[in-house]
Amino acid sequence: MEQSHVSALQLKHAGIERKIHEELSRPMPDLAMVQSLKKQKLKLKEAITHV
Structure with missing residues (x-):
């Protein structure tokens, strides 16, 4: 669960x-x-580094 959250944040980061x-x-x-x-x-x- 936590890994998918991090992956979603990383995707948003890459999009920005x-x-x-x-x-x-x-x-x-x-x-x-x-x-x-x-x-x-x-x-x-x-957020990614504090997860």
């Missing part, structure tokens, strides 16, 4: 990483959105 990369590769990236995504990614990373 992909969104950040996609946004930054655009000609005019939305930096506020990137900052928000980075905060979400950090929270997920903390």
Whole structure:
């Protein structure tokens, strides 16, 4: 059960990483959105390490 929870968090983390990369590769990236995504990614990373 706990492993599936960690796997789900890791998938979300990877998805956010992909969104950040996609946004930054655009000609005019939305930096506020990137900052928000980075905060979400950090929270997920903390959740993964504390499980």
